[in-house]
Amino acid sequence: xxxxxxxxxxxxxxxxxxxxxxxxxxxxxxxxxxxxxxxxxxxxxxxxxxxxxxxxxxxxxxxxxxxxxxxxxxxxxxxxxxxxxxxxxxxxxxxxxxxxxxxxxxxxxxxxxxxxxxxxxxxxxxxxxxxxxxxxxxxxxxxxxxxxxxxxxxxxxx
Amino acid sequence: xxxxxxxxxxxxxxxxxxxxxxxxxxxxxxxxxxxxxxxxxxxxxxxxxxxxxxxxxxxxxxxxxxxxxxxxxxxxxxxxxxxxxxxxxxxxxxxxxxxxxxxxxxxxxxxxxxxxxxxxxxxxxxxxxxxxxxxxxxxxxxxxxxxxxxxxxxxxxxxxxxxxxxxxxxxxxxxxxxxxxxxxxxxxxxxxxxxxxxxxxxxxxxx
Numbered sequence: 213x214x215x216x217x218x219x220x221x222x223x224x225x226x227x228x229x230x231x232x233x234x235x236x237x238x239x240x241x242x243x244x245x246x247x248x249x250x251x252x253x254x255x256x257x258x259x260x261x262x263x264x265x266x267x268x269x270x271x272x273x274x275x276x277x278x279x280x281x282x283x284x285x286x287x288x289x290x291x292x293x294x295x296x297x298x299x300x301x302x303x304x305x306x307x308x309x310x311x312x313x314x315x316x317x318x319x320x321x322x323x324x325x326x327x328x329x330x331x332x333x334x335x336x337x338x339x340x341x342x343x344x345x346x347x348x349x350x351x352x353x354x355x356x357x358x359x360x361x362x363x364x365x366x367x368x369x370x
Numbered sequence: 371x372x373x374x375x376x377x378x379x380x381x382x383x384x385x386x387x388x389x390x391x392x393x394x395x396x397x398x399x400x401x402x403x404x405x406x407x408x409x410x411x412x413x414x415x416x417x418x419x420x421x422x423x424x425x426x427x428x429x430x431x432x433x434x435x436x437x438x439x440x441x442x443x444x445x446x447x448x449x450x451x452x453x454x455x456x457x458x459x460x461x462x463x464x465x466x467x468x469x470x471x472x473x474x475x476x477x478x479x480x481x482x483x484x485x486x487x488x489x490x491x492x493x494x495x496x497x498x499x500x501x502x503x504x505x506x507x508x509x510x511x512x513x514x515x516x517x518x519x520x521x522x523x524x525x526x527x528x529x530x531x532x533x534x535x536x537x538x539x540x541x542x543x544x545x546x547x548x549x550x551x552x553x554x555x556x557x558x559x560x561x562x563x564x565x566x567x568x569x570x571x572x573x574x575x576x577x
Contacts (some may be wrong), residue, residue, distance in 0.1 A: 234409070236526045236550050242501045297402050301409040301550060301565060303530065307401060348398045349412065 216277065218258040220336075222357055226251045229351060231292055233300035240299055247293040248306060250352055256338065258282035258317055271325035277334075278318050285312040286341060286355055306350050313341035323365070334361040395430045395438050397466075403563055405466045411531045411548040413569030415440040417461055419551070420562045421476065421511070427466040442570050445545075447489055447577040454484040457494070457577075461566075474514055479561070481527060481551060482508040489577055491534075494545070498532040509553035509561060523555030535569070543572035 229248040235241075260279030267273045290306045317338040324331040340354035396414040400406045405425025406418040418427045430440045443461035450456055460480040484507070485493065509525035532547040551564040 234528060234530050234550060236501065236528050236552055238501075238504050238526075242528065301563075303548075304410050304412065305400075305408055307408075348408075 214262045216258075216260055216262060218256075218260070218279065220254070220256045220258070220359075222254045222256075222359065224252045224254065224355060224357060227352075229306075231302045231305060233292075233295065233302045235300045237299050244300065246295055246302065248351075249291050249293065250306070251289045251291075252352075252355055253287040253289075254284060254355060254357055255287075256282055256284040256315065256317070260317070262321075273323040273325070275321045275323070276318065277321055277336075280316055282315045282317055282338070283312065284315040284338070284341060285310070288352060304349070306352065307348075309350065311341060311343075311354070313343045315339050315341060330365040332361070332363055332365055335359075336361065396440050397427065406563060406565065409530075409548070409550065409565040410567040411546070412567065413544075413546045414567050415442055415569060417443070417463075417564070417566040417568070418466060419463075419479070419564035420560075421463075422560055423562075425466040426463040426476070426479075428461050429464045442574075443566075443568055445570065445575055447485065453487075455487055455489060457483040457485045457489065459483075476511050477514040478512045480510045480512070480520070481525060482510060482522070483527065491545075491572075491575060491577055494575075494577070495532055495534055497529045499530065501528040502526065509551070509555070511555065511559060511561075521555045521559065523553055523559065525551055525553030525561070527551045534572070544569050545572055545575065 227250045229250065231246045231248045233244050233246055258279035259282070260277055263276045263278060265274045265276055287310045289308050292302060292305075295302070315338050317336065319334050319336040321332055321334040324333070336357075336359040338357050340356045343354075396407075396416050398408045398410065398414070400408045406420070407414075407416045407427070410416070416428065418425060420426070428441050428443075430438055441462050443459050445457070445459045448456040448458050458480050460478055462478045463476055464474050483502075504526050505524040507525045507527050508522050510520040510522040512520045528550045529547060530549045532545065535544045535546060536542075537544055546569040548567040549565070551561070551566070553561045
C-alpha cells in the first residue's frame with residue numbers, strides 16, 4: 213500500500229461580514245456599522261496511504277488517499293474597514309486567531325491513462341480542527357477545506 | 371493505620387487541588403487597548419477601564435468549591451432626601467497586572483445615576499440603548515483603607531444593551547447589561563475606555 217507525505221498551504225476565499233461599534237463621544241453618532249473582512253490561511257502536513265479501489269479496462273485507476281492523522285494550522289486575520297479605534301469600540305469583536313491541531317483528510321483520486329502522461333482528478337476533503345469549543349465566541353468557525361485538483365502526472369525515467 | 375491516614379490525606383489534598391483549579395476567569399484581551407477586555411454583551415461578568423492610564427479589572431474569586439468566577443457588581447437604588455434617588459452600580463477593582471503589588475490604590479468604583487423616586491426594574495430596562503448626556507451622571511472611587519471615603523466626579527455612560535432573561539425551567543431570571551463609561555474626578559483621576567458586561571440574578575436587585 214503506497215504511503216504519501218503531503219504539504220498543503222491554502223489561501224481560502226475570504227469573507228465579509230459586519231460589526232457594530234459604539235462611542236461615548238457626544239459629537240459622534242452613538243452607533244456605526246462596520247464592514248468586517250475575514251482572511252484565512254491554512255497549512256497542513258499529512259501522512260497517509262493510498263488504497264487502490266479499481267482499474268478500468270482502459271487502465272484508468274481509482275485510488276482513495278486517506279490521512280487519518282494530519283496536523284493543521286489555521287490562521288485567520290480580521291480587520292474592520294474605517295474603524296475609528298480612538299473613539300469607537302466594536303461590540304463582541306472578532307479577533308485574529310492562529311490555532312493548530314489535528315485533522316483528518318481523505319481524497320478520492322482518479323487517474324486517466326492517456327498515452328505517456330496520466331491526467332488526474334482529485335477531490336480533497338479535510339475535517340475542521342479536532343478540538344473543543346473556544347472560550348470566546350467568534351463569528352467564524354474552524355475551517356474544513358475542500359479542494360478540487362485537476363492535473364498531469366509527470367514521470368521521470370532514469 | 372498511619373499509612374492509611376497518610377494516603378487519605380494525600381487523596382484529600384489532590385481532590386482539593388482539582389476542585390480549586392476548576393473553572394476559568396473571564397478576560398478577553400482587547401488587542402487595541404492593552405490590559406482591557408473587549409467590549410462584549412454575553413454576560414461574561416467583566417468590567418475593565420483605565421484609571422490614569424493604568425488598566426483595572428474587577429477581581430475574581432477563587433472559593434474552595436465552585437471554581438473561579440469574576441466578582442459581580444452591586445446594583446441598588448439609594449433613597450436620598452433630594453428630589454431624585456440614585457441608581458448605584460458599584461464594583462470592586464484591582465490593577466489588571468498580576469505582577470502589581472498587593473497594595474492597590476483604589477478599592478471600588480461606583481456609577482451614580484439620578485432616577486425618579488418611583489424607579490422600577492421596568493425603568494431600568496427602558497435605559498437599553500441610552501447614551502446619557504455628558505456629565506448627567508456621577509462616578510465615585512473608594513480607597514482601600516476606608517471604603518466609605520470616596521471621591522466623586524462627572525461621568526459619561528452608555529447602556530448599549532440591557533436585557534431581562536429567563537433561565538432554565540423558567541423559575542430563575544436575570545438581568546444582563548453591557549456598555550461604556552468614562553469620567554473624571556477633578557484633574558487628578560481620569561477614568562477612560564471603561565466597558566462592562568454583566569449578568570446578575572434578578573433577585574439581587576432591590577427595585
